[in-house]
Amino acid sequence: xxxxxxxxxxxxxxxxxxxxxxxxxxxxxxxxxxxxxxxxxxxxxxxxxxxxxxxxxxxxxxxxxxxxxxxxxxxxxxxxxxxxxxxxxxxxxxxxxxxxxxxxxxxxxxxxxxxxxxxxxxxxxxxxxxxxxxxxxxxxxxxxxxxxxxxxxxxxxxxxxxxxxxxxxxxxxxxxxxxxxxxxxxxxxxxxxxxxxxxxxxxxxxxxxxxxxxxxxxxxxxxxxxxxxxxxxxxxxxxxxxxxxxxxxxxxxxxxxxxxxxxxxxxxxxxxxxxxxxxxxxxxxxxxxxxxxxxxxxxxxxxxxxxxxxxxxxxxx
Amino acid sequence: xxxxxxxxxxxxxxxxxxxxxxxxxxxxxxxxxxxxxxxxxxxxxxxxxxxxxxxxxxxxxxxxxxxxxxxxxxxxxxxxxxxxxxxxxxxxxxxxxxxxxxxxxxxxxxxxxxxxxxxxxxxxxxxxxxxxxxxxxxxxxxxxxxxxxxxxxxxxxxxxxxxxxxxxxxxxxxxxxxxxxxxxxxxxxxxxxxxxxxxxxxxxxxxxxxxxxxxxxxxxxxxxxxxxxxxxxxxxxxxxxxxxxxxxxxxxxxxxxxxxxxxxxxxxxxxxxxxxxxxxxxxxxxxxxxxxx
Numbered sequence: 250x251x252x253x254x255x256x257x258x259x260x261x262x263x264x265x266x267x268x269x270x271x272x273x274x275x276x277x278x279x280x281x282x283x284x285x286x287x288x289x290x291x292x293x294x295x296x297x298x299x300x301x302x303x304x305x306x307x308x309x310x311x312x313x314x315x316x317x318x319x320x321x322x323x324x325x326x327x328x329x330x331x332x333x334x335x336x337x338x339x340x341x342x343x344x345x346x347x348x349x350x351x352x353x354x355x356x357x358x359x360x361x362x363x364x365x366x367x368x369x370x371x372x373x374x375x376x377x378x379x380x381x382x383x384x385x386x387x388x389x390x391x392x393x394x395x396x397x398x399x400x401x402x403x404x405x406x407x408x409x410x411x412x413x414x415x416x417x418x419x420x421x422x423x424x425x426x427x428x429x430x431x432x433x434x435x436x437x438x439x440x441x442x443x444x445x446x447x448x449x450x451x452x453x454x455x456x457x458x459x460x461x462x463x464x465x466x467x468x469x470x471x472x473x474x475x476x477x478x479x480x481x482x483x484x485x486x487x488x489x490x491x492x493x494x495x496x497x498x499x500x501x502x503x504x505x506x507x508x509x510x511x512x513x514x515x516x517x518x519x520x521x522x523x524x525x526x527x528x529x530x531x532x533x534x535x536x537x538x539x540x541x542x543x544x545x546x547x548x549x550x551x552x553x554x555x556x557x558x559x560x561x562x563x564x565x566x
Numbered sequence: 567x568x569x570x571x572x573x574x575x576x577x578x579x580x581x582x583x584x585x586x587x588x589x590x591x592x593x594x595x596x597x598x599x600x601x602x603x604x605x606x607x608x609x610x611x612x613x614x615x616x617x618x619x620x621x622x623x624x625x626x627x628x629x630x631x632x633x634x635x636x637x638x639x640x641x642x643x644x645x646x647x648x649x650x651x652x653x654x655x656x657x658x659x660x661x662x663x664x665x666x667x668x669x670x671x672x673x674x675x676x677x678x679x680x681x682x683x684x685x686x687x688x689x690x691x692x693x694x695x696x697x698x699x700x701x702x703x704x705x706x707x708x709x710x711x712x713x714x715x716x717x718x719x720x721x722x723x724x725x726x727x728x729x730x731x732x733x734x735x736x737x738x739x740x741x742x743x744x745x746x747x748x749x750x751x752x753x754x755x756x757x758x759x760x761x762x763x764x765x766x767x768x769x770x771x772x773x774x775x776x777x778x779x780x781x782x783x784x785x786x787x788x789x790x791x792x793x794x795x796x797x798x799x800x801x802x803x804x805x806x807x808x809x810x811x812x813x814x815x816x817x818x819x820x821x822x823x824x825x826x827x828x829x830x831x832x833x834x835x836x837x838x839x840x841x842x843x844x845x846x847x848x849x850x851x852x853x854x855x856x857x858x859x
Contacts, residue, residue: 265702398832412821496705542702
């Protein structure tokens with residue numbers, strides 16, 4: 250187990266190091282001179298040269314990278330165009346997106362697992378076709394369109410929910426949930442479709458397995474066979490899938506926050522790109538890559554703890 | 567008693583396989599519907615100048631935000647432009663982005679994956695790690711970042727989506743090449759002294775074609791939705807060129823007055839993406855019956 254952990258952590262660190270180089274070079278490839286952006290109205294060559302010197306922009310790229318990485322490792326992601334700390338801005342915006350993603354995961358998993366179990370147990374019956382078709386619809390429907398339709402239906406026509414904005418949980422839990430219901434459903438729809446498909450497939454595997462036949466032969470009730478034996482084993486696979494969907498959720502949060510006017514991490518990404526705020530773009534892209542790699546690593550480790558066979562398979566040939 | 571062999575059994579193995587695939591396809595009405603609808607969207611994109619009643623930019627200031635009528639089947643937008651025509655013209659951007667981005671992803675991803683899976687050695691872990699690096703960036707974040715670097719346009723959005731989708735193709739091609747290189751017919755070709763290129767293009771690539779076809783069919787809807795998202799965010803097609811994403815972005819300001827502005831372009835994205843997904847699912851079942859449950 251120790252060797253497996255070391256290998257996985259080592260691989261993740263290499264990926265992160267290479268990702269940081271890619272982010273650094275990518276931002277340098279953006280059109281426009283960062284000194285001009287930092288200088289605001291200033292166009293005096295001497296002042297611009299001073300800015301380049303102050304920010305180390307006149308140094309060779311490897312030196313700039315090493316200096317930048319050194320700061321990043323200390324939690325310093327630099328300052329944005331408004332002279333605010335990028336790390337601080339990200340730390341303020343991230344909890345909003347994490348709440349949104351958390352609620353979307355709850356919605357997507359509950360709906361997906363329920364629909365997947367029903368589809369597997371009623372395989373080939375109308376319930377199975379209904380769930381499978383709905384999953385396909387969930388996979389094909391564009392998030393942002395679903396968001397717009399929900400705003401029209403529940404905010405504009407019925408006045409049940411606010412059309413957008415964000416109220417923190419600490420300020421008013423009720424209002425917070427009112428604002429988050431639609432975005433969470435929009436973000437969770439795709440996830441529920443993926444979870445449903447995986448759950449159905451895993452449950453069909455489990456229901457055909459020897460231990461389920463044994464459980465039935467022992468005279469256990471169908472509820473206990475499905476609920477305890479088949480479901481528990483299928484959940485391992487599905488939990489992994491939910492973890493791996495994090496990247497999709499981050500991507501989805503970008504557009505969902507844009508539609509519902511939520512000032513979270515996703516909205517910050519678009520604002521950074523639109524304002525050509527290099528330090529901010531660098532920060533948000535790096536943080537999303539780190540988050541994604543770390544969650545993938547955790548999923549791998551948890552999965553290997555739950556399923557020891559994976560540790561043997563993962564060993565290089 | 568004479569046994570009369572039925573004519574189809576005289577067919578070559580390849581023709582027999584084709585006939586089998588046709589029969590399997592005919593037994594999957596959803597895949598056929600998907601194929602039909604997807605083909606209709608492609609045709610609409612190609613024939614837009616012929617079938618659209620108006621040009622995408624013709625304005626009718628006497629009919630601003632008009633309701634559906636015989637003159638304007640789906641009504642008009644805030645500038646009096648015919649929504650039905652703009653939805654048809656918008657298919658061009660979506661289909662172009664979907665097909666070209668997928669083509670680019672295949673052109674980049676498949677050769678890299680082939681090299682990694684076929685040659686293995688030091689090149690395989692290097693390519694695999696580099697693929698992991700690109701996959702470490704959530705798809706939309708990567709596409710938004712690339713679109714920002716390249717500048718907002720349909721071509722650049724297509725490139726960004728293609729590059730973003732390429733790592734998955736690398737993984738698929740690598741996996742297939744790893745498995746196929748161990749097959750008996752590949753070993754036989756090696757024993758016969760066949761060169762690497764012959765083995766790759768005569769034995770390995772044709773045998774992974776069905777997997778790649780399925781993967782391409784499911785990449786197209788992802789790219790179509792990706793284009794709509796990038797255009798919606800202002801990083802893809804630029805107005806006044808029609809695109810479903812741009813139409814949805816414009817519709818946002820009129821949600822209370824004319825919600826239909828948001829309905830039709832979204833419905834087009836949904837149906838287009840659903841049709842390719844139905845086709846992809848059907849093809850997967852047809853080409854690899856083991857996955858059918």
